[in-house]
Each structure stands twice: as structure tokens, then as C-alpha cells.
Amino acid sequence: MSPFIVDSLNTHAVISARGAAPRGLSSAPMNDLPSRSDWQALLSGTTLSPAELLALNAIARLRELPAGATVFARAQPASELLAVLSGSVGLGLARVGQAAHLERSIRGPAWLDLGSAWLGEGHAQDAWSLSPVRILALPLPALRELMAVQPAMSERLLAGLARTVRSLVLMAHDLMHKDAEKRLAAWLLQGASSGCGEGPALLQLGQRKRDIAAQLAITPETLSRMMRQLKLKGLIEVQGYTVRLLDAGALRALAAD
Amino acid sequence: MSPFIVDSLNTHAVISARGAAPRGLSSAPMNDLPSRSDWQALLSGTTLSPAELLALNAIARLRELPAGATVFARAQPASELLAVLSGSVGLGLARVGQAAHLERSIRGPAWLDLGSAWLGEGHAQDAWSLSPVRILALPLPALRELMAVQPAMSERLLAGLARTVRSLVLMAHDLMHKDAEKRLAAWLLQGASSGCGEGPALLQLGQRKRDIAAQLAITPETLSRMMRQLKLKGLIEVQGYTVRLLDAGALRALAAD
């Protein structure tokens, strides 16, 4: 529940919560509108025109939520497209008494639920903030009007949904055909590439290990054991919440089907 | 490889291949164009206007393939939206020497790959026909023009992609949190509901049990054992490729999270 993450391997270094850390190196203006780079990250493809930006900012609604808040609930009617601008949100199945079943975590800026609004059926899963978050909502009626005027917007949304489909297909594939070690290796490689493109292949975990385990569909105990395996094999170096990929090639080979 | 499916429990009844059977009770004109009901099944929402039908038929390309043919290959550039009109297509990972890794099977009429074309990255998985199939292809450039003229078409496509996302989220959820028995129960219920809405809850399997097992991410041996379990519990009655759901309520309870 708490956004603060604590380590415990040998050194037990403390890392700052994502919500408390500066959100990005580029531009994080404290005004009430999403920044241009936010929009660009969400709506891929060619550069957004000033007219598009203006129209988007006109219909966008922003919400700020503390850590642990419910962003939306399963089966709750969806009338807006939702994205997380900063912070991270967990998707999965929330359960009343017990710990939630985290299935995916989305770190902003990225789409949260780009699809449910187009079907009249409500959200497919629960969503809750893992840190303080800024949520962007695009009401469907206004977006429909915008799409009628700006046909290119439709294609941007289609591309966004297509990207979601792609990542889900990949996830399903991994769940069906890869064991825990393979999935962890693949996750480390993906995290290292998307996190930042430096050479030494350093990786800040950025969330509780139990949450990482949940997304890999393994228990925290197994995650701990698999990390030790990789460490013993000399593929990675672990210091609390910092992982250094020592042999990306071998990791890739291990993660391959 | 063969479209003919043979049973073997006690009676070993023979069921006809889907490709050989009449495709539907409604309308399956033998002309070269998709029927109105095909379009309506693919592009959900409100009824398609005659103008929309005309425009779609103008850009649609049809392909007929025998069973076991490659529909598309992973990483192959995708420049069209693909659907299967009749027959069924397997999605997954084809491997040269060995049996393919079937992950999903699509029975027409339904979209096959509605997303890859919008990203410039090629298909995410292999696709091959499990029976003789009729494939519908919508070239992207022509579709773009159509979307500019008919903005409603964009929304139909978005809804289609959203439905894909929903089913993939559901699949990932099941893979993460349900054991083999739960997944089989859920699959039986889903098959019985979508297959036909009659009361007795009869279910024709319609594909090889090993293919069913592959989609449930279990081995054929485990599928056989799970079927026997459910039979012993009195939840289902099995006769070859016909399954009768005796206690849908108990099945639902078993399949629940």
C-alpha cells in the first residue's frame, strides 16, 4: 500500500518512491494540462500538430490520486479513455479482504484503458494507483467529435490499441510457453531496454518485488530463488533494488522460446 | 494437418470437418464477396448502411486456402487487416520440424489480425488454417480513404480491437490464476454459450482435443484426465466429441476465481 519501497538483500538501500521522485528529466510543468511530450507518448505516429494538441487539451480531464486509490473498478461503466501521465497504476483483480491480484502495472505516460469505452460493457479489470498518480481522461462523446474533425486521431488510437494487443499477445505467449526463469530473464531484458538505453545495462526495479513476481505469475519466494539462480550463473548482479545485467546475450538466449 | 477429426472414447463417432460442412444456416452465397452477415459480424455496433457495405466490398480482397496453409508468418510485414470468414485459423508459433505451438484458434467469421497493420512492425505470431478457409483482407491504404469518408468506420474498428483486448486480458488472467481444471470448466462454459443458445447445454468440440489442450496451455494427457475428473464429478457427460454440461452452475462455481 505504501509507495515507499525498501530493500533487503545485503545493503538494504532505500529507493525513493516514484511519485516523490521528479517524474522525468525533460519537461514536467506543474500546470493543469498534459504536456506535449505526454500526448506524444500516448498518441504515437507522426508529430502532433498544434491544432491537434489544442483540441486534445480542450477535452482532456485530469485527476490526481494518492497511492492506493481506486482508479476504476471492474464492470464499472467506461465512458472515457484513461491514461496515466505520471506515477504507476496496477491492473488486475482487487479483492476485498485480501491482497489484490496484480496482473499488469502501467507506468506513465501510457494508456490505462483505451478499449473498454468503445464497448458498452464496463472495464475488464480493476485499476488502482501504486503511487501518487496523475490520470488523464478523455470523455468519449468529445473524442468522437474530435475524430470526426481530425480523422488522423482515429488512426493514432487504433495504433495505441494495436500496441496493447501486441503486448498482451506476448504476455499470453510467455505465460503459456516459458517457465519462471525464462519469464524473469525476458522481463529483465525488457526493463533494461525500456528503462533507459545506456550501455552498462543497469536496472532499477522501481516496485516491490512481490509486485514484480505477481506480474510474472510467480510467488515472491520463487522470484527470490530465480534471482539467485541468475546471480549464481553470473548473468546478473544484484544489489537490493538495483540489478546489473552482466551478460545480456546469455540472458536473451535463456529467455528465448 | 487433416481437417477430419476422429473420436475415440467409446463410440468413436466421426464428425465432419468444418470446411466441408455448410458454413451457416443463414446465407452463404457462393459469390466472391463477403455476405452482409459476415460484415455485420466483424464490424459490430449499429447496422451497416448500404453505402458502407458497398465501400467495404469495393476494397475487400478474398483468398481461399486449403487446410494447413500458412495465412501469415510472424514478423512478416502487415499491410492489410485480416479476417477469417469461414473455417478456422490457428494463431501461435509455427516451428519448422516440430508441431506448432497453437495459442488461439479463430473460427470465422471473426477478425484474425486487426492490429498489426497499424504498427509498422509485422505480425506478432504465425497463422495457419486448421480447415479450408476463406480469408478476407482489407488493404490499409484503401481502408484509410474509407475511414476519411466514413468516420463511423473507425469506431467499428476500434470496437473490434477493444474486443480483442478484452479476450486477451481474460486469457492472461486465466493463465495467471486458474489451474487446468478451472480453465477447462471456463472453456466448456464459454463454448456452450457461444456455440448455440439452447437449454440442454450441448457442446460439439469441433477441433482436435490436442488443439483444445494447446489453447488451454495444458498437455493432451492432462486434458483427458481433467475431462475424466469432471465426468466423475457428474458435471459433464462425454461421448467422443460431444460434451453435455450436466451442471452448469457447479461448472461456473468451479471456474470462478
Added chain:
DNA sequence: CGCGTGGTTGACACGGATCAATCGTGGTGG
């Protein structure tokens, strides 16, 4: 009639979950 294919069954092995204990850390209250 032999052979190939697909399904079922049993014996066994293994991956990963579960349960329980321990450790290190940070926060809290006396």
C-alpha cells in the same frame, strides 16, 4: 493386414506453490 494418427491411461519426475522460520529495515511510542 499393417501402419499412421489421435486419444487414453499409468508411472514417474520436476517445477513451482505453500508453509514456516528468520533477518533486516523503518516507524512508533513509551
Added chain:
DNA sequence: CCACCACGATTGATCCGTGTCAACCACGCG
């Protein structure tokens, strides 16, 4: 300031689900 506690991670022991391997059966086809 320090004892105490909550929480997360780690480790070990054990159990269970499911994959693997092998044998066998039933059917259709050449």
C-alpha cells in the same frame, strides 16, 4: 533513545499439479 512491531525479502522443507515418457487402444486408410 531504545524496545517493539509491521512489513518485505529470503531461505529451507515439503506438497501438489502437471509435464514427460511409455504403453496401449480404436479407428481409417492404403
